[in-house]
Amino acid sequence: MSALNIRDSSTFPSRRVEAWKYSDLRRWLREAPEVSSAVAVSGDGPWAGLGGDQLAFGNGAAAGADAFVGSGEQVLRLRFVSETSGTGHTAAARISARPGARLLLLESHEGAGSGYVAHNRLEIDVAPGAEVTRLVLVEEPEDAISVTEAEVRLGEGARYAQTIAATGAKLQRLETRIVHPGQGADVRMDGVYALSGARHVDLTSVVDHQGPDGRTSQLAKGVVRDTARGVFQGKIVVQRGADGTDARMGHHALILGERAEIDAKPELIIYADDVQCAHGNTVGNLDESALFYMQQRGLPADEARALLTQAFLFEVIDRIDHEGARERVREWLGDRL
Amino acid sequence: MLKINNLHVSVGDKPILKGLTLDVPAGEVHAVMGPNGAGKSTLGYALTGRPGYEATQGEAAWNGADLLALDPAERAAKGVFLSFQYPIEIPGVPALTFVRTALNAQKRARGEEEVSAPAFLKLVRAASQKLRMDFDMLKRPLNVGFSGGEKKRMEILQMALLEPSLLILDETDSGLDIDALRIVADGVNALRSPERAMVVITHYQRLLDYIRPDRVHVLAGGRIVASGGPELAHELEAEGYDKYLPQAA
Ligand SMILES: Nc1ncnc2c1ncn2[C@@H]1O[C@H](COP(=O)(O)OP(=O)(O)OP(=O)(O)O)[C@@H](O)[C@H]1O
Numbered sequence: 314m315s316a317l318n319i320r321d322s323s324t325f326p327s328r329r330v331e332a333w334k335y336s337d338l339r340r341w342l343r344e345a346p347e348v349s350s351a352v353a354v355s356g357d358g359p360w361a362g363l364g365g366d367q368l369a370f371g372n373g374a375a376a377g378a379d380a381f382v383g384s385g386e387q388v389l390r391l392r393f394v395s396e397t398s399g400t401g402h403t404a405a406a407r408i409s410a411r412p413g414a415r416l417l418l419l420e421s422h423e424g425a426g427s428g429y430v431a432h433n434r435l436e437i438d439v440a441p442g443a444e445v446t447r448l449v450l451v452e453e454p455e456d457a458i459s460v461t462e463a464e465v466r467l468g469e470g471a472r473y474a475q476t477i478a479a480t481g482a483k484l485q486r487l488e489t490r491i492v493h494p495g496q497g498a499d500v501r502m503d504g505v506y507a508l509s510g511a512r513h514v515d516l517t518s519v520v521d522h523q524g525p526d527g528r529t530s531q532l533a534k535g536v537v538r539d540t541a542r543g544v545f546q547g548k549i550v551v552q553r554g555a556d557g558t559d560a561r562m563g564h565h566a567l568i569l570g571e572r573a574e575i576d577a578k579p580e581l582i583i584y585a586d587d588v589q590c591a592h593g594n595t596v597g598n599l600d601e602s603a604l605f606y607m608q609q610r611g612l613p614a615d616e617a618r619a620l621l622t623q624a625f626l627f628e629v630i631d632r633i634d635h636e637g638a639r640e641r642v643r644e645w646l647g648d649r650l
Numbered sequence: 651m652l653k654i655n656n657l658h659v660s661v662g663d664k665p666i667l668k669g670l671t672l673d674v675p676a677g678e679v680h681a682v683m684g685p686n687g688a689g690k691s692t693l694g695y696a697l698t699g700r701p702g703y704e705a706t707q708g709e710a711a712w713n714g715a716d717l718l719a720l721d722p723a724e725r726a727a728k729g730v731f732l733s734f735q736y737p738i739e740i741p742g743v744p745a746l747t748f749v750r751t752a753l754n755a756q757k758r759a760r761g762e763e764e765v766s767a768p769a770f771l772k773l774v775r776a777a778s779q780k781l782r783m784d785f786d787m788l789k790r791p792l793n794v795g796f797s798g799g800e801k802k803r804m805e806i807l808q809m810a811l812l813e814p815s816l817l818i819l820d821e822t823d824s825g826l827d828i829d830a831l832r833i834v835a836d837g838v839n840a841l842r843s844p845e846r847a848m849v850v851i852t853h854y855q856r857l858l859d860y861i862r863p864d865r866v867h868v869l870a871g872g873r874i875v876a877s878g879g880p881e882l883a884h885e886l887e888a889e890g891y892d893k894y895l896p897q898a899a
């Protein structure tokens with residue numbers, strides 16, 4: 314299977330491709346869409362207020378530079394704006410953090426219009442000893458299709474933390490692939506989704522531990538209502554020789570609609586010795602006795618449900634170190650529950 | 651006045667309460683005692699509207715309001731409070747946030763003004779001091795990892811803050827050490843007033859030394875089978891429930 318190219322329909326994966334089993338792109342997209350025209354990017358996006366530099370794409374076209382090199386302490390707002398109907402576009406961005414840099418990468422996918430196809434490719438290089446925190450807010454129309462592929466390369470002793478918050482679309486896939494060198498490098502790979510209607514989100518990640526003593530901690534949580542569908546595919550590979558790896562993965566979802574669905578595929582593939590690995594996956598419902606208890610104290614049923622749901626999801630958000638950004642994600646998500 | 655008349659309650663298909671009648675006038679404290687499995691907790695759940703506890707017959711009214719017609723939150727707003735035999739853990743919701751949200755939801759339902767965050771903090775500080783609770787504990791998710799006794803204190807703290815008018819205490823004494831029992835009883839006694847009625851469910855006379863009941867009732871086989879003054883509790887402690895149980899054939 315060759316790399317996805319939205320101008321070439323022969324590259325559109327169907328569910329027969331293992332990695333796309335739960336997100337059948339070909340079902341929704343048979344032919345290459347007409348190419349979108351560029352649009353100007355206005356305003357500051359959902360991360361306004363946290364300052365920093367901006368790298369923006371309007372219907373795939375870079376408004377200025379398409380690459381950013383971070384050194385020292387920096388904040389970058391990376392905005393993928395789609396504003397079109399029925400057309401398709403690809404954006405490609407390159408981000409790197411120099412040795413010792415601390416970069417807060419505030420990414421947003423801002424969709425307006427309808428029925429568009431967006432493909433975003435992102436390369437992130439984190440130099441030895443550098444630190445990148447990538448926080449992603451994704452909000453798109455219910456009939457949009459979007460696929461975001463991030464390729465992350467870490468140097469020795471690098472730190473990379475990621476939190477994706479998504480509300481889904483007709484098909485919305487956020488894929489992250491990390492080459493983990495071990496050698497004290499540290500990865501946090503989190504995600505949270507809240508879906509209603511017929512929305513679909515797919516959080517897919519592959520973390521490939523190639524050297525010893527690397528750490529990966531992954532926590533994904535979601536709620537699905539109505540006929541929405543949440544897909545979580547988390548794969549952690551520990552290669553031969555990557556001894557001393559510490560990898561933990563958890564995915565937990567709440568199904569709040571009788572016809573909603575969760576497909577989870579957590580995978581730990583271990584070829585090394587002496588590793589600490591664990592994964593957990595649960596799918597459930599809101600705790601009825603907790604709901605009654607809350608109502609007994611005066612909370613109306615809806616409010617009780619909302620508070621429990623929010624508390625469930627915020628566990629993921631609370632793992633964001635940067636206080637201002639954490640508060641922003643809490644607020645953003647809280648408004649969308 | 652709490653007026654329960656001929657109340658029948660089933661859990662699933664199983665009848666548990668079978669024609670329970672009980673009046674508790676405002677200003678009074680009534681103890682309900684009875685063997686394990688008699689239906690004491692079921693009574694508390696039925697009065698507060700727990701799903702699955704279905705009233706199939708009879709009435710229950712508090713100050714004239716038909717409780718059975720209201721949803722649980724509406725009953726709470728009418729002043730009905732159940733201190734749970736086994737308080738539930740609410741993961742991710744700090745106790746402080748929870749109680750303030752509950753208090754303001756009740757106030758909203760009654761058309762009263764909500765309490766601001768600083769005013770609420772002041773109330774909680776005072777109330778938690780009285781119950782000798784560590785304030786930092788209130789920043790933790792409600793009841794999660796609390797010890798049995800801490801959970802019971804947390805129930806009484808909520809009661810003190812929500813100021814209900816009909817208080818149902820389901821084995822609030824179980825799991826409390828001797829000092830905690832006294833502190834909790836003081837907390838309950840502080841709420842005694844001419845407008846409030848209390849139903850105190852317990853297995854032990856000891857609690858009733860601290861919270862003096864006006865009346866004591868025996869619940870067995872889904873009904874109130876005997877009622878008396880405080881001396882009835884002593885009698886039960888000495889003799890057990892044998893004479894109230896259906897005789898084996
Ligand atoms: N969810 C349930 N499903 C089936 N039976 C139930 C359920 N809840 C309660 N019961 C049954 O109802 C009866 C009454 O239970 P309840 O908890 O009211 O007793 P209790 O008087 O409070 O007992 P205890 O003194 O042990 O607390 C018991 O036989 C119990 O097994």
Ligand SMILES: [Mg+2]
Pocket residue numbers: 690691692735820
């Ligand atoms: Mg009981």
